[in-house]
Amino acid sequence: MADLDRRDFLKLFGLAGTSAALGGCSESARTLIPYIIPPEDIVPGDADYYATVCRECPAGCGVLAKNRDGRAIKLEGNPSHPVSGGRLCPRGQSSLHGLYNPDRFKGPVVRNPHGKLESASWEQAEELLVRKLAEASKKGRPGSIVFMTDLTNGTMNDLIGLWLKELGQPDGHVIYEPIAYEPLKTANRIVFGFDGIPSYRIDRADFLLSFNAGFLETWISNVEYARQFGSFHEIRPNGKTPFVFVGPRLSMTANNADRWVQVYPGGEYLVALGILRAILDEDLADTLSLDQRTDYSVLTEAWPVEKIVAATGVGEDTIRAVARGFAAARRPLALAEGLSLTVPESTKTAVAANLLCTLNPGTMETLDFSRPTAYGKAAGAVAIRDLSERMRRGEVEVFLCDRANPVFSLPRAWEFRRSLEAVPFVVSFSSAVDETAAHAHLIAPTLTPLESWGDYSPYAGATGLMQPVMGPVSGFSAKHLGDLLISSGKKIAGPERFPFKDFYEVLRNSWSDLWQKNAPDRPFDEFWQQAVQRGGYWAPAPAAVAVTPKRPDFAFPGDNSSGKPRQGYHFTCYPTVQFYDGRQANRFWIQELPDPMTQVTWGGWIELHPDTAKELDVETGDVLRVKSPYGSVEVPALAIYTVPRGTVAMPVGQGHTRFGRFADKLPANPMHLFPPDIDGSSGGILRPEFGVTLEKTGRKDPVAHTDGSFFDFDRGLAELISLGDYKQAVAEGRKPEIVYPLPEGYDPRTDFYPEHVHSDYRWSMVVDLDRCIGCGACVVACYAENNVAVVGKKQVLNSRIMAWLRIQRYFVPDRPQAKWLPLFCQHCDCAPCESVCPVYAPHHGKEGMNNQVYNRCIGTRFCFQNDPYKVRRFNWFTFTRPRPLEWQLNPDVTVRQKGVMEKCSFCVQRVIKAKMVATNEGRKVRDGEFTTACAQTCPTNAFTFGNLLDPDSRVSRLVKDARAYQVFAELNTKPAVIYLKRVTQVLEV
Secondary structure, X not given: OOOOOHHHHHHHHOOOXXXXXXXXXXXXXXXXXXXXXXXXXXXXXXXXXXXXXXXXXXXXXXXEEEEEOOEEEEEEEOOOOOOOOOXXXXXXXXXXXXXXXOOEOOOOEEEOOOOOEEEOOHHHHHHHHHHHHHHHHXXXXXXXXXXXXXXXXXXXXXXXXXXXXXXXXOOOEEEOOOOOOHHHHHHHHHXXXXXXXXXXXXXXXXXXXXXXXXXXXXXXXXXXXXXXXXHHOOOEOOEOOOEEEEEOOOOHHHHOOOEEEEOOOOOHHHHHHHHHXXXXXXXXXXXXXHHHHHHHHHHHOOOOHHHHHHHHOOOHHHHHHHXXXXXXXXXXXXXXXXXXXXXXXXXXXXXXXXXXXXXOHHHHHHEEOOOOEHHHHOOXXXXXXXXXXXXXXXXXXXXXXXXXXXXXXXXXXXXXXXXXXXXXXXXXXXXXXXXXXXXXXEEOOEOOHHHOOEXXXXXXXXXXXXXXXXXXXXXXXXXXXXXXXXXXXXXXXXOOOOOXXXXXXXXXXXXXXXXXXXXXXOOHHHHHHHHHHHOEEEOOOOOOOOOOOOOOOOOOOOOOOOOOOOOOEXXXXXXXXXXXXXXXXXXXXHHHOOOOOOOEEOXXXXXXXXXXXXXXXXXXXXXXXXXXXXXXXXXXXXXXXXOOOOEEEEEEOOOEOOOOOOOEOOOOOXXXXXXXXXXXXXXXXXXXXXEEXXXXXXEEOOOEEOOOOOOOOOOOOOOEEEHHHHHHHHHOOOOOOOOOOOHHHOOOOOOOXXXXXXXXXXXEEEEEOOOOOOOOHHHHHHHHHHOOOXXXXXXXXXXXXXXXXXXXXXXXXXXXXXXXXXEOOOOOOOOOOOOOOXXXXXXXXXXXXXXXXXXXXXXXXXXXXXXXXXXXXXXXXXXXXXXXXXXXXXXXXOOOOOOOEEOOOOOHHHHHHHHHHHHHOOOOOOOOOOOOHHHHHOOOOOEEEEEOOOOOOHHHHHOOOOOEEOOOHHHOOOOOEEEEOEEEOOOOO
């Protein structure tokens, strides 16, 4: 054991375990004595953190994995990583469920002659793989071996290229991403002559205009852009920088805008043209050259503003006001979603948005062409369609697939499943069951990203380094994809062509090139260890790439039919912050997380305006048959204010049929409504100007949503304040009406109970509603940190969701906007739950926290009845987790049992840890030294946790803000959670 290094020990310990490492200890000995000779860098009870890269989407956020006694139990953002900056989204928080997925393959699976899948050994699997590859390779037919992966770059991409080249298939690698932004890339070539997607700097803009680009949800790099948005939209002495969203649905991003401009799907480009035309008409672009002015006038001559108003229904005053605001800004930025799935005319919209970006030279500061994003390397849908047709013609003999699921994510009309059936040998490297793997002849499960070495560059100059954050999970026999390629390559092409021991050696060799180019003055081992510890290598900022807008070779047609759907209702679908393109649907934290706008869990839905529902005599939960000219789906209705009358919307990501127990048979996949054609303008999936019809099926499928009510009925829950009123309050030095949860907050005339005297600390939380974007990352982080139980759809319908923290959504009655309220235990100084418990289970601690003593609780639920915030959760059952999901549990937090009440603890385990460290160093806990799980992950820094007794702490300063208020302050509960009102900015648009 003494000769094992840390990584080898973790591999042995990684739950195949200590018994093997120690020479065959009994199971009881391994359980009772986890360490006999502990390694030097693992101390029982202390956590280690390993830097790696999140691969839940192509954004490539850097993460730190918390490893406790050999188990990865929590992910946090890596503060040193340029993308995540220490923050994570809900999908990143839930990626541990890919590691502990109970539906992972136990080992290789082979389809027998009768068509049934059966288990096989790795020797059998590799022998079959090598034999089939060798047979196809010897024939020498170009294109006969195809390897499809998700967005892969760096060392793995190089190894796949080498492997295919040695098999005689140098063009066999196909990078497939369902969300590939083909229209956006096309528009960048047309306007900027740039073949790719730049990095956007939202934080440098002073006017933001989004044409359906959901940059806070899934667009390109949502965590990075959410962080930037927090800086862009913060309150400054001169106000807030304006943000206008143009689109067909009140999405999470649209709801964070100062103004949502409603337009039917496909009408976004007309609004963009109207803004451009208004700027030209009023001569607001004084930096345009004469040639540019002439070109843009020709482009827009068929669309005067009056015609656009008639076609879109958007008011002329709105278009001209946005045009004036955009033109007056120094660094205005226009974003276009550039995704052909969601709305028609995406290429036209992206071109029009790019043209707006050329009006002011300052806009170039917000477009970083020196750091193109990795999305530019993904194959377009036209290439995938060509591949599908070649497969069906019998030109592909071996099809290999890793971390891609085209059977689910492509339109059903493409019939990619039939294409797979035409291939003689299909190999899936998926670690768990999915729709594509279900049609494979061989399933050779590979390690998940959290078990693997590797690297990934989200954009040029930022290379994240992946490392195993724990040993392979016991019970699942998987191999590193790189090791499989090397092993099979040796047997087919010869060991001299693949002179590598394993993928780790290939990775180090690849990084030696990076070392020689960037740090040759240091020893390589020092450079490597620093990169492993830091999570990658970030090159110095490259020199700016000057891009000169070119004369656009493009024409906008003089008429537009998308304003009149051929039949039925306007239709839009959209990727969500939870499911992205559907690859996260088998994570049960993600399924239980309420959608930010609809508050729906465990299933899909179709949104229609309440007035539309009334016209159709449809109620929420009625199953509708949604029919397009190309297909149909059945999905429950949701009557809600997120879409205007005449438009319906569906989320992307649900509707799986073979994706594991948490995702299967949940409605519905909108890709079934799409045609089998390609968009000729961009090479993306065609999204024509179709309408949909809605038919009642007569069935019910209750929608499990958690909102309870659309409105807060003026109860002072999620409060708003206008920018003008806030400025006036600051100018007058107006103090907030806060009843401090401190002795000075007590008055013998109004208080029955005496004040609490706190020793050293009075912990408090400030929640800035102006920064909260509603994404729910904090909710999933709380689930992970505090062992919160997942209850499933049936219990959500019974209002038994166990989340300690919920993001409540309330619509504003007088305008198309919603507001969010992160609500959790308020840790009141005069807590009504404490006085009614017969066994004193709710306990007021010396540091102000309302502690819940689980082994005292007898389940009377008196505390819940007396809790005005309804943030306490009762365990109706002993909620369990299928193996091995229980390995993710945080050992610092008790797993609650049936009959026990629970609620937010302010992450008391983190408080205790910080105090222990401070005590050992002979001092008090410093402000900002630690924080809660929700505050740590929030991309926009909406939460601030600290000591209210420290006058210099950030919470002590924030509670004096004129926006500060307490929910239900009139009840005299003296909450320790202080909210800052959201500041509304009424734009004259």
